[in-house]
Amino acid sequence: MELYSPAKTAMTKYLFFTGKGGVGKTSIACATAVSLADSGKKVLLVSTDPASNLQDVFHLELDNKGTAIKEAPGLVVANLDPLAAAAEYRESVVGPYRGQLPESVIQNMEEQLSGSCTVEIASFNEFSSFLTDKEKAVQFDHILFDTAPTGHTLRMLQLPSAWSGFISESKHGASCLGQLSGLESKKEIYKRAVDTLADGSLTTLVLVTRPETSPILEAKRASEELGALGINNQLLVVNGVLESRDSTDKVETALYSKQQEALKKIPESLLRRPATMVPLRAYNITGIENVRHMLSYSGSVQAEGAQADIHPFKLSDIIKEISDSNKKVVFTMGKGGVGKTTVAAAIALGLSKKGKKVRLATTDPADHLNFVMGRESNISISHIDEQAELKKYQEEVLSKARQTMxxxxxxxxxxxxxxxxxxxxxxxxxxxEIVAKSADETVIMDTAPTGHTILLLESTQSYNQQIENTGGDVPEAARELLPRLKNPDDTEVIIVTLAETTPFFEAQRLVDDLKRAGLNVRWWVINASYSLTDTTSEFLKAKASSELQWIQNVDQISNGNYAIIPWKPFEVKGEKLLELL
Known part of the structure; x- marks a missing residue:
């Protein structure tokens, strides 16, 4: 796999960077923009990521108009705020109904327009103006966007019925319905933007991933989903590949082996695209020089002084508190790929060792969970088949919607x-339903609903009480569980993250979302950290040093209630789960 080189691959005017949170798409986008500017091109870099750290990267205050980067002549950077755009857009839709409809209906409408789907639509609304602006097309050789729209968003934009604006009479229950209400005036701009995306002579989709299983599968899904919509000019960038290993250090040797195994399993459908790689860097990609180094400097970086004094708890401390307080519902929450399923399984095992009767409700089909937990008499496994449950819910909703639509x-x-x-x-x-049948057990769930989803379920329940509406009813079991989730004596929410930029900011946003829904978060878990490993590798010690600021951020936001799980040189399953405790 050859090194990623913007000069060779960035041949189109527009480049969209997409990938799972935390894979480094903002860093790759920034490094690409600086590289192209250094080669004499005029470049506009636009971020629409709610977790964007562009201001930290360039050490500048940025706005949505565009700021010239003096250290890279020819580069202009614009940092859009999709959350502010979503709020403004939401009010434009809901405002006309205030005073006209019951307050419960207004709250339902606001919640329908508060989810990630709406933020993405608002983002698309913002960058469509850059994508279709003829003056900017003349002014810049390349225009880069560090967050691409999903296939779901693009399909929504292409449906004629999406523009009918029937949010106020939704007949199909809790959902993300109504994101496009009030955007009729943007319809033609959206069409031009979608057409530009699908034009391979104008646009390249850069799929950013890491040499790990979960991000690679996400890249495959995004590639196929967007390819089905005609966006086929795609480039794969595998970020963070360890080029060589220090054979005297067992941690670095294990990391190298683990990555190579993941790379061997890259799906054939992805390898049919041009595939490139960027080496693992031990330093944070902040400051213009480090951005430049990212695509060119392969050397190790010395650790930045002594490791700061940190005093994390262990996962076993969290388990002890859950056991002592007799919590009955435990959620592990976090973005995909941070290890929440593994942490949930370890907590289940730890509680079982303390004599608790435990039920682990998981959406992970991995057989190793059933194998491990089956040997623990106090643990039961309830595997929730996400696709089967989704299909059942879809069929229920559609059968009711067909009566009126x-x-x-x-x-x-x-x-x-x-x-x-x-x-x-x-x-x-x-x-x-599982919780309703498990009165004498502690139920642990490894995939939990966001605050937005919980508020949707509640507002739909309230909405149905105000208006005769039989679609999307909230089942009695869910109705009874919703108040329990807000009771800190009954429920524990544990945030799982990595000591990295995007996972931290996404976890922080998740906590804010949960607070909005009335759920309290006490504990954080930082997973797969190099800081507490016994590595002797100068490269990995420098990598550990770069984690420090994110560990300190978690320390501050959690009031010191956090645990760190060291990076493990093996696949964490079976009895190995006990090593997380």
């Missing part, structure tokens, strides 16, 4: 039912 509107509902929050709702319904 045209076929055109049903197409919109079908697309809406593919959204992430719909899947959360379907899984939560299954989870609530």
């Amino acid at each position: 045209s076929e055109e509107d049903l197409e919109y509902v079908k697309e809406d039912l593919r959204s992430p929050c719909t899947q959360e709702i379907a899984v939560f319904r299954a989870f609530s």
Whole structure:
């Protein structure tokens, strides 16, 4: 796999960077922009990522108009705020109904427009102006976007029924319905933007991943989903590849082996695309020189002085508190790829060792969980089949929607039912049934609903009480569980993250979302940290040093209530789960 070189691969005017949170797409986008500017090109870099750290990268205050980077002549950077755009857009939709409809209906409308789907639509609304601006097309040789729209968003934009604006009379229950209400004036701009995305002579989709299983599978899904919409000019960038190993250090040797195994399993469908790699860097990609180094400097970096004094708890401390307080519902929450399923399994095992009767409700189909837990008499496994639960919920909603909707509107509902929050709702319904039948057990759930989803379920319940609406009813089990989740004596929410930029900011946003729904978060777990390993590698010690600021951020935001799990040189399963404690 050859090294990623923007001069060779960035041949189109527009480049969109996409990938799972934390894979480094912002860093790759920044490094690409600086590299192209250094080669004499005029470049505009636009960020639409709510967790963007562009201001830290360039050490500048940025705005949505564009700021010239003096250390890289020819480069202009614009940092859009999709959360602010989503709030403004939400009010433009809901505002006209204030005073006209019951307050419960207004709250339902606001919540329908508060999820990640709406933020993505608002982001697309913002960068469509850059994508279709003829003056900018003349002014810049390349325009880069560090967050690409998903296939779900693009399919939504292409449906005629998406523009009918029937949010106020939604007949299909809790969902993300209504993201496009009030954007009729943008319809033609959106169409031009979508056409530009699908034009391979104008646009390249850069799929950023890491040499790890979960991000690679996410890249495959994004590639196929966007390819089905005609966006086929795609480039794969595997970020963070350890080029060589210090054979005297067992941690570095194990990391190298683990990455090589993941690289061997890259799906054939991805390898049919041009595939490149960027070496693992031990330093944070902040400051213009480090951004430049990212694509060119392969050497090790010395650790930046002595490791600061940190005093994390162990996972066993969290387990002891859960056991002593007799919590009955435990959620591990975090973005995909941070290890929340593994942490959930370790907590289940730890509680079992303390004599607790435990039920682990997991969406992970991995057989090793059933194998391990089956040997623990106090642990039961309830595997929730996400796709089966989603299909069941979709069929229930559609059967009711068909009673009142045209076929055109049903197409919109079908697309809406593919959204992430719909899947959360379907899984939560299954989870609530498990909790309802497990009065004498501690139930641990490794995939929990966001605050937005919980508020959607509650507002739909309230909405149905105000208006005769039989679609999307909240089941009795879920109705009873919702108040329990807000009771800190009954429920523990544990945030799982990595000591890295994007996972931290996404976890922080998740906590804010949960607070909005009335859920308290006490404990954080930092997973797979090099800081507490016994590595002798100068490279990995420098990598550990770069984690420090994120560990300190977690320390501050959690009031010191956090645990660190060291990076493990093996796949964590079976009895190896005990090593996390």
